[in-house]
Amino acid sequence: MSTATISLPAVPEPATSSTPAVHRNWRLPWRQLGRLLLALPVPLAILAFWQAAAVYEWVPAQILPSPSAVAATFVDLLRSGELQSNLLISFWRVLWGFLAGAGAGLLLGVGMGLSPLVKDYLYPSFKTFAQVPALGWLPLLMMLVGIDEALKIVLIAKASLVPVTLNTYKGLQGVPTRYIEVAKVYGFSRWQLLRKVVLPAAFPPIWNGVRYGLTHAWLALVAVELLASSEGLGFLIVYGRQLYQLDVVLAAVVVVGAVGLLLDLALAQVEKYLLRWRRDAF
Amino acid sequence: MAHAGTLEIKNLNKQYTVKGEPLPVLENISLSIKPGEFVSIVGSSGCGKSTLLRLVIGLEQEYQGEILLDGKRIVGTSLDRGIVFQEHRLFPWLTVEQNVGVGLLNADLSPAQKKKTVDEHIALVGLKGFETAYPYQLSGGMSQRVAIARALVNRPEVLLLDEPFGALDALTRSHLQQELQRIWEAEGITAILVTHDVEEAVYLGDRVVVMQPRPGRIKRIVDVPLPRSRDRGSYAFSQIKDDVLSEFSDTPHSDVKLVTPQESLGANWQFAW
Numbered sequence: 001m002s003t004a005t006i007s008l009p010a011v012p013e014p015a016t017s018s019t020p021a022v023h024r025n026w027r028l029p030w031r032q033l034g035r036l037l038l039a040l041p042v043p044l045a046i047l048a049f050w051q052a053a054a055v056y057e058w059v060p061a062q063i064l065p066s067p068s069a070v071a072a073t074f075v076d077l078l079r080s081g082e083l084q085s086n087l088l089i090s091f092w093r094v095l096w097g098f099l100a101g102a103g104a105g106l107l108l109g110v111g112m113g114l115s116p117l118v119k120d121y122l123y124p125s126f127k128t129f130a131q132v133p134a135l136g137w138l139p140l141l142m143m144l145v146g147i148d149e150a151l152k153i154v155l156i157a158k159a160s161l162v163p164v165t166l167n168t169y170k171g172l173q174g175v176p177t178r179y180i181e182v183a184k185v186y187g188f189s190r191w192q193l194l195r196k197v198v199l200p201a202a203f204p205p206i207w208n209g210v211r212y213g214l215t216h217a218w219l220a221l222v223a224v225e226l227l228a229s230s231e232g233l234g235f236l237i238v239y240g241r242q243l244y245q246l247d248v249v250l251a252a253v254v255v256v257g258a259v260g261l262l263l264d265l266a267l268a269q270v271e272k273y274l275l276r277w278r279r280d281a282f
Numbered sequence: 283m284a285h286a287g288t289l290e291i292k293n294l295n296k297q298y299t300v301k302g303e304p305l306p307v308l309e310n311i312s313l314s315i316k317p318g319e320f321v322s323i324v325g326s327s328g329c330g331k332s333t334l335l336r337l338v339i340g341l342e343q344e345y346q347g348e349i350l351l352d353g354k355r356i357v358g359t360s361l362d363r364g365i366v367f368q369e370h371r372l373f374p375w376l377t378v379e380q381n382v383g384v385g386l387l388n389a390d391l392s393p394a395q396k397k398k399t400v401d402e403h404i405a406l407v408g409l410k411g412f413e414t415a416y417p418y419q420l421s422g423g424m425s426q427r428v429a430i431a432r433a434l435v436n437r438p439e440v441l442l443l444d445e446p447f448g449a450l451d452a453l454t455r456s457h458l459q460q461e462l463q464r465i466w467e468a469e470g471i472t473a474i475l476v477t478h479d480v481e482e483a484v485y486l487g488d489r490v491v492v493m494q495p496r497p498g499r500i501k502r503i504v505d506v507p508l509p510r511s512r513d514r515g516s517y518a519f520s521q522i523k524d525d526v527l528s529e530f531s532d533t534p535h536s537d538v539k540l541v542t543p544q545e546s547l548g549a550n551w552q553f554a555w
Contacts, residue, residue: 181341182371185359186436187388196387200375277375277416 065247070254073247082236083255090221090232091259093149097156098217102210105161109168109209113202114194119169130162134220138227147228152221159220160213167209171202204275211267218260233259286317286472287351287362287439289338294347296333297497306497307333311347313491313500320466320473322487324480324526330498331476335444338474339365351440361389364433368445370425372417378428379404379413385435403431406465423454430462434469441466443475447482459485463510480530484523485512492529501529 047067053059054066061069077083108126112119134155145151175198183193225234233256240248296308307330315321325331336342338349340359349356351363364385372381379400386396404413407427417425426446433441443462447455459482466473466486477483483490487506494501504526512519 178367178369178371179373181367182373182384184341185339185363185365186385187359187361189388192387196384197373200373203375275375277377278418 070247070250074251086232086236093152094217094221097153098160101157101160102164102213105164109165112169113172134159152224155224156217156220160217163212164209168206171205175201207271214263288317289315290350292348296345309497309499318470320488322475322483323491324483325493329493329495331493335442335476339363339442361436362439364438365442366429366433366446368448370429374417377414382431382435385432403435407431422450441471441473445477480526490526
């Protein structure tokens with residue numbers, strides 16, 4: 001007998017005439033606004049410290065340019081269009097690499113999650129492969145595919161493949177037996193079971209994997225552009241360092257961080273919509 | 283109204299294999315249930331009552347003996363038999379009406395008929411107005427009502443209930459017991475309720491099957507010849523309840539003596555915590 005128990009809230013039966021609280025998030029999002037504001041003190045403090053360090057020259061200006069200098073450089077880079085063109089190049093690389101990696105990861109994860117045979121064949125090899133960081137493959141890949149776009153896309157794909165595969169596989173493994181039994185009771189076919197029960201139940205962990213995948217793709221992008229590229233945000237960082245223009249380096253770093261954050265936030269918004277059946281955790 | 287099924291269990295034996303040794307869970311169970319009858323099965327944990335239900339619903343397949351519904355041997359699960367589990371097991375990603383509709387996914391009805399049947403059953407369990415709510419917005423009792431609607435929406439011949447109210451608080455539980463009786467009368471179907479709550483078994487059952495553990499056997503079947511709705515406080519009700527309860531105490535009733543507390547130092551002290 002399944003021992004899974006769900007603790008049910010001991011709420012007395014409400015009168016059935018009361019309207020259900022279906023749209024309970026319609027109130028003004030003051031609370032959310034407050035939480036957003038809470039995110040500000042830490043970056044502002046860092047900024048203030050940085051500014052102080054520049055003003056009192058704790059660190060030479062050549063090594064740590066002031067925030068205002070970085071901001072000015074940022075505006076310059078925007079005006080000249082250099083930032084946009086490099087960002088766009090980086091963005092496309094991430095997009096293709098991520099699509100390839102996440103797509104392959106979903107296939108692999110679904111295969112291993114649904115078929116024990118596929119899992120037995122592939123899982124140990126996959127785990128071994130996953131243990132080697134993306135950069136470990138770099139020398140070999142440089143020889144194999146050169147240092148052009150293919151190299152970047154392959155490495156980014158590898159970086160997103162691993163978390164997507166693992167989370168998809170684990171998510172499918174973790175679908176509760178109690179739901180599968182319900183499907184059996186109502187005579188679901190294999191396809192109905194997959195579409196109506198297994199995929200929705202496994203969706204939260206799978207989507208988590210996709211989010212990790214995108215984050216890893218972005219990290220891998222910057223790393224590979226640092227090492228082998230003549231354009232892109234990572235290149236901008238290397239280029240700034242080589243010319244001893246640390247304002248360019250810092251501006252690029254801030255953009256890398258901000259874009260990474262925005263990408264993850266976008267996926268979080270999608271998740272919020274797709275998982276609207278889930279109770280907020282807090 | 284649904285056609286009520288006749289369930290016949292003959293010489294049913296079931297064993298699991300634990301560490302290579304056969305472990306009998308059910309031994310020689312024979313029980314015949316009339317169409318439209320409500321049978322309660324009580325027993326302590328581990329007496330195999332849930333296993334018996336899982337065999338009847340078809341989630342467990344290996345057994346010796348026979349389980350017949352309307353004379354036909356049960357093979358696997360079927361829309362003829364509905365079940366309510368202890369946990370509501372609603373799909374959290376579906377609304378109330380979609381969850382009830384799960385029962386009709388493979389039914390031979392047009393979408394309009396399905397919609398109508400779903401609406402009727404939501405009304406039957408008293409949840410009109412909650413059609414578009416998600417399970418996380420429902421209380422435990424309401425969730426279990428949805429689960430009952432889902433189990434009934436196919437108009438099964440037999441409704442199986444596996445400790446359906448075990449996780450609910452006492453007030454909600456007794457309220458839902460009344461509701462279940464009303465629904466059972468309205469649908470006129472055969473029902474089997476597995477529970478460890480003797481009062482619940484007596485309140486709802488036409489007969490109460492008492493099981494004993496290791497291996498699970500039928501110890502006794504107690505008739506409950508009381509008119510419905512039953513009054514839990516009545517003398518006749520208490521008598522039957524005590525009769526069933528007596529099956530669970532190891533020592534016979536006549537031997538029971540009142541134990542006089544021993545007078546000892548501090549026995550009369552009132553502690554303030």
